[in-house]
Amino acid sequence: MDPALVELIEAGRGEDEVAVILRLVDPKKVPDGVRIVARFGEICTARLRRAQIRDVWASPAARSVKAARALSPVPRPDISEEDNGSLETGVGVPRLPDIENAGRGIVIGFCDWGFDFTHDNFRNPDGTTRLRALWDQRGTHQHSPAPWGYGRVFTRDEINAALRTDDPCGALGYHPATGDPHDNGAHGTHVADIAAGNRRMPGSEVGLAGGAELVFVHLASDRLNVLANFGDSVRLLEGLDFIRKHGGDGPLCYHVSAGKTGGSHTGKTPFEQAVDALLTERDDVVLSQSVGNYARSRMHTHARIGPNGAHVLKWVIALEDRTPNELEVWYSGNDVYGAELHSPDGRRFSVRLGDRLRLAVDGERWGSFHHRKDEPNTHQNHIDIFLLPQAPAGTWELHLTGRVVVDGRVHAWIERDSRKHQSHFATEQATSRYTTNTICNSLRAIATGAYMQARPNRPPAPFSSRGPTADGRQKPELAAPGYRIRAARSLPRDGWDGQSRFTVKSGTSMAAPFVTGTCALMMQASPHPLSIHDIRSLLIGSVDPHPGPPGRTSSQLGYGYLNVEAAVEAARRFVPPGQPPAPSNVFRAESVEAHPGGAPREDREEEREDAPVHGWAATWVEEARDEAVGRRRVPAAPEDAHEDRDLDALYEVAAADQLER
Numbered sequence: 001m002d003p004a005l006v007e008l009i010e011a012g013r014g015e016d017e018v019a020v021i022l023r024l025v026d027p028k029k030v031p032d033g034v035r036i037v038a039r040f041g042e043i044c045t046a047r048l049r050r051a052q053i054r055d056v057w058a059s060p061a062a063r064s065v066k067a068a069r070a071l072s073p074v075p076r077p078d079i080s081e082e083d084n085g086s087l088e089t090g091v092g093v094p095r096l097p098d099i100e101n102a103g104r105g106i107v108i109g110f111c112d113w114g115f116d117f118t119h120d121n122f123r124n125p126d127g128t129t130r131l132r133a134l135w136d137q138r139g140t141h142q143h144s145p146a147p148w149g150y151g152r153v154f155t156r157d158e159i160n161a162a163l164r165t166d167d168p169c170g171a172l173g174y175h176p177a178t179g180d181p182h183d184n185g186a187h188g189t190h191v192a193d194i195a196a197g198n199r200r201m202p203g204s205e206v207g208l209a210g211g212a213e214l215v216f217v218h219l220a221s222d223r224l225n226v227l228a229n230f231g232d233s234v235r236l237l238e239g240l241d242f243i244r245k246h247g248g249d250g251p252l253c254y255h256v257s258a259g260k261t262g263g264s265h266t267g268k269t270p271f272e273q274a275v276d277a278l279l280t281e282r283d284d285v286v287l288s289q290s291v292g293n294y295a296r297s298r299m300h301t302h303a304r305i306g307p308n309g310a311h312v313l314k315w316v317i318a319l320e321d322r323t324p325n326e327l328e329v330w331y332s333g334n335d336v337y338g339a340e341l342h343s344p345d346g347r348r349f350s351v352r353l354g355d356r357l358r359l360a361v362d363g364e365r366w367g368s369f370h371h372r373k374d375e376p377n378t379h380q381n382h383i384d385i386f387l388l389p390q391a392p393a394g395t396w397e398l399h400l401t402g403r404v405v406v407d408g409r410v411h412a413w414i415e416r417d418s419r420k421h422q423s424h425f426a427t428e429q430a431t432s433r434y435t436t437n438t439i440c441n442s443l444r445a446i447a448t449g450a451y452m453q454a455r456p457n458r459p460p461a462p463f464s465s466r467g468p469t470a471d472g473r474q475k476p477e478l479a480a481p482g483y484r485i486r487a488a489r490s491l492p493r494d495g496w497d498g499q500s501r502f503t504v505k506s507g508t509s510m511a512a513p514f515v516t517g518t519c520a521l522m523m524q525a526s527p528h529p530l531s532i533h534d535i536r537s538l539l540i541g542s543v544d545p546h547p548g549p550p551g552r553t554s555s556q557l558g559y560g561y562l563n564v565e566a567a568v569e570a571a572r573r574f575v576p577p578g579q580p581p582a583p584s585n586v587f588r589a590e591s592v593e594a595h596p597g598g599a600p601r602e603d604r605e606e607e608r609e610d611a612p613v614h615g616w617a618a619t620w621v622e623e624a625r626d627e628a629v630g631r632r633r634v635p636a637a638p639e640d641a642h643e644d645r646d647l648d649a650l651y652e653v654a655a656a657d658q659l660e661r
Helices: 004-008 050-058 156-165 168-171 187-196 233-246 270-280 509-527 530-541 565-570 601-610 645-659
Strands: 017-024 035-040 045-049 062-067 107-112 131-136 153-157 213-218 252-256 285-290 301-304 309-317 325-332 337-344 348-351 356-359 364-372 379-385 394-404 407-415 444-451 478-481 485-488 502-505
Touching: 004 017, 004 050, 004 062, 004 364, 004 379, 004 485, 017 050, 017 233, 017 270, 035 233, 035 270, 045 050, 045 233, 045 270, 050 062, 062 270, 062 502, 107 187, 107 233, 107 509, 131 156, 131 233, 153 156, 156 168, 187 213, 187 252, 187 502, 187 509, 213 233, 233 252, 233 270, 252 509, 270 285, 285 509, 285 530, 309 325, 325 394, 337 364, 337 379, 348 356, 348 364, 379 394, 444 509, 444 530, 478 509, 509 530, 509 565, 530 565
Parallel strands: 107 213, 107 252, 131 213, 252 285, 285 444, 444 478
Antiparallel strands: 017 045, 017 062, 035 045, 131 153, 301 407, 309 394, 325 379, 325 407, 337 348, 337 394, 356 364, 364 379, 485 502
C-alpha cells in the first residue's frame, strides 16, 4: 500500500470522508462506497470514508489508490548578491506588439494563489472582467459548487457587479492579499500577467495573450488553515477539471506553477497520468508547467549499487527544523536492497522489502519507515521514511545493501517542507541532475526552465531545476526568461498607498507563463486545431538553439530558448498531413522586438523560410559534467528581492500544521 495512504488511515477517525486519487482497471467500474468527483480516463479523484480505504485498495476494480499530497508553489530561488540589481527589468524579455486581439478566442486557466481581478491588466477596455470564472477552493459554503462540494465560485456577472462598487474585493468576498501575507504581490497575479496581461496598466513590460479569456482557481486544501494553504494533488486535479468545464469547446491552455520534490520522477504517478489523459481528450489543449527551482536545493542524490555493494545516504536535519520530514528512495522492481536507518544518536531500524516499521523510542513516536515492493504504477520498489518534528536532529544515515541486483540504479529525493530549515543530503552526495518538480514529468505536458535573459550569452538561471526525468526523458523541454521579471502586483491588503502596481520576481514560475502565453498565440494563429503533439513539435522546433554542443540538449535549457515570434509563425504555417496549404491571413506580428541575442527580423526571414516547421532536436544527451550541489556556499537572497518570499513564509506555517503524507 502507498506509504502516504497508510499514514492517512492512521491520521483520524474511520467515519471521516477523505480524498484520494484512484486508478481504475475499468473506468466504468467503481469500487463500492466510492464517490467519483473528477475523471481523467482511468484516473479519477474520489471520496470515501477512512475506514473503507483498505477495502478499496484491495478491490479488483482498483489498480492504485493514492493519498492527496500537499502542494506548494515552486519556491523562491536562491539569488546571489552578485546578481542582485545587475539585470535591469524588461531587458531581453520577449515582447509582442500591442495588438488588442492577441489571444482572442483562447481561454487560459491558472491553478495558483492570489488573483487580483481588479488589476487593469485583467480587465477589458470598458472596465469589465476578462474572467469567465474564479473558484476560491477555501472553505465549504451553502452554495459550494457541484460536484466538488467545497469553496466558492464567482461568475463573470458577480465579478463585474463587484467591479462597479467602491470596494470590489469586499463586495465579492475575495481578496488576493489572502495569498500575499508580506504585501509584495501574490504569486498568481504575477504569473497570470506574464501569460495573459493586456498591458493596459502604463509601464507594463510583459503580457502575451492579452485578448484571451481567463479562468482562475485559487488552490486550497481542507487540511490546512486559511493563511497557510496551498492545496494538494487532489484539489489541483479538480482545479484542472473546473477549468475544463468552464473553458468551453475552444482552444484551452492550462497553467500550473506548483509542485513538490518527491515521487518517482518517471511521469507514471496517477496525477501525471491524469494530465496526459486530459491532454489527449481532444485537440487544442495544452498544459504548461514550471520545471522547479531545485537545482541547488541538495534534495536529490543517485547512485548505482552492485551485488553485495553498499551505499550510505546521509540525510541532514537542522536543530532548528521543527517540521515533519520525508525521504523517498526508488529503485528497480527487479532488485532487492537491504535497508537500515541509523539515527543521529546511534539507534538502528531495519525494514525488509515488503514491510513497514513504526519508529518509536521509549514510548515517543519518531515516524515511520516503509519499504514497499512493486509500486503498481512504476513497478519499482519504494522506500519512504517519515520523520515527525520530535525525531532527533542531526545526520540520519540510510544504509543500502545489494541483495539481488539486476539494474542497480537508485534515486533518492527529500520532500520539500519549509524553506528556512529544509532538510537535505550531505553536500558531497547531493547532485543537481534529476531535480525536476514532482508533477512536471508527464509524457505530454510542457515543462519550462529559466534563463538569465539580460546576460549576453543567456545562461541558465542557477536555481532552475535540471533534468532529465528518472527514466531518461528530456525535461525541461525549453527555457524562457525567469530572472527579475517585472509584472503585475496584486492589491495590498490595505489598498494602494503609493506602491507600484508592479513587482519583481524570479523563478521558473515566471518562465513557464511565457510559454503558456505563446501557446495561446500559436492556437490563435493556426488555421487548424493543434493537438498537444503538434504544439510540442512546433514549439520545440522553433526554439533558438542553446550555446552547447550541436546535436545535444541541455539539462537546464532543454532544446533551446523560447522564440515567441518563430513559434507563432510556425503555427500559422502549420498544415496537417493531407490538408491544403494554410492561408496567410492569420495573426502576423509586423513589428516584433527581436529575440535577445538574435538578428533583426528582416535579417532572419530567409533563415526562417529554410528552417523546419516541424521536427525535434537531436535525442537527449545529458551534459558530461554532473555538477554537485553545495561545493560552494549558496549565497542568501538579497533583502530587497521579493521573489516568492511570501509563499515560502506561508509554506513554513503550513508545514508545521500539516500531517506530512
